Amino acid sequence: MEVSVNDPKCPSRLVLEHVTSRWGVLVLAALLERSYRFSELRRTIGGVSEKMLAQTLQTLERDGFVHREARPVIPPRVDYSLTALGEEAARKVWELARWTERRVPAVEAARAAYDARRAPLG
Amino acid sequence: MEVSVNDPKCPSRLVLEHVTSRWGVLVLAALLERSYRFSELRRTIGGVSEKMLAQTLQTLERDGFVHREARPVIPPRVDYSLTALGEEAARKVWELARWTERRVPAVEAARAAYDARRAPLG
DNA sequence: CGGTATCCAACACGATACTG
DNA sequence: CAGTATCGTGTTGGATACCG
Numbered sequence: 001m002e003v004s005v006n007d008p009k010c011p012s013r014l015v016l017e018h019v020t021s022r023w024g025v026l027v028l029a030a031l032l033e034r035s036y037r038f039s040e041l042r043r044t045i046g047g048v049s050e051k052m053l054a055q056t057l058q059t060l061e062r063d064g065f066v067h068r069e070a071r072p073v074i075p076p077r078v079d080y081s082l083t084a085l086g087e088e089a090a091r092k093v094w095e096l097a098r099w100t101e102r103r104v105p106a107v108e109a110a111r112a113a114y115d116a117r118r119a120p121l122g
Numbered sequence: 123m124e125v126s127v128n129d130p131k132c133p134s135r136l137v138l139e140h141v142t143s144r145w146g147v148l149v150l151a152a153l154l155e156r157s158y159r160f161s162e163l164r165r166t167i168g169g170v171s172e173k174m175l176a177q178t179l180q181t182l183e184r185d186g187f188v189h190r191e192a193r194p195v196i197p198p199r200v201d202y203s204l205t206a207l208g209e210e211a212a213r214k215v216w217e218l219a220r221w222t223e224r225r226v227p228a229v230e231a232a233r234a235a236y237d238a239r240r241a242p243l244g
Numbered sequence: 245c246g247g248t249a250t251c252c253a254a255c256a257c258g259a260t261a262c263t264g
Numbered sequence: 265c266a267g268t269a270t271c272g273t274g275t276t277g278g279a280t281a282c283c284g
Binding site: 085 | 125126127128129130131133134137138141142143144147148151152166167168169180183184185186199207211214215217218219220221222225226228229230231232233235236237240
């Protein structure tokens with residue numbers, strides 16, 4: 001099967017990098033559950049800085065995955081949610097995240113075996 | 123739904139970062155089709171350097187996703203293939219890659235709309 | 245061929261300070 | 265609250281050279 005993503009020039013690779021980016025994955029997964037405000041999202045996703053969250057949200061908004069709704073109130077209130085397109089992406093990403101969590105024990109066992117094969121001959 | 127991946131300390135986040143890494147995604151997708159030799163894989167995945175391919179393969183091997191088989195022949199021959207665990211991961215990643223390719227037109231339309239909303243008021 | 249080692253540039257990222 | 269701007273650093277990642 002040919003896959004155009006193997007071409008470094010192909011735009012699909014960039015899109016894929018956006019949705020699989022470190023914070024993109026977590027933002028999509030979070031928004032799958034419900035919409036979030038900026039700070040709320042920041043608290044939900046452990047370890048993300050303001051800068052990276054803003055940047056990630058902008059990228060995902062521009063790509064049409066995330067809808068940004070700014071309400072003209074004081075104090076400012078901005079809600080982020082998934083578009084239909086974003087929800088499709090988020091479901092796939094979410095599946096991957098769930099699968100990963102379930103398989104962590106298998107991965108850790110594999111790592112132990114790998115390390116055991118190498119370390120002993122130090 | 124709670125998802126442990128939102129904890130920055132949780133090991134699942136690291137595993138997820140390995141499989142969704144820039145080159146990890148493409149390596150898994152390529153190996154889903156068949157096994158590859160090192161240089162062959164390098165040629166297949168456009169733009170990857172030797173260093174990054176080696177590093178990515180080592181990480182995926184240690185996590186138990188990729189099987190490395192070095193044959194003691196001259197010239198050296200090493201084949202990379204997916205383990206059962208790796209194949210599960212690769213299928214999910216592959217679905218995401220395929221979905222992305224199909225949706226590129228929608229993403230580009232969204233970008234054009236986003237940019238149009240902003241640029242005019244420069 | 246299939247790597248590893250080294251060096252260096254780019255940028256991803258976080259901390260902080262500031263603005264509407 | 266929801267960002268933007270600036271700065272500094274550490275990691276990512278490519279180029280090159282070399283080894284088994």
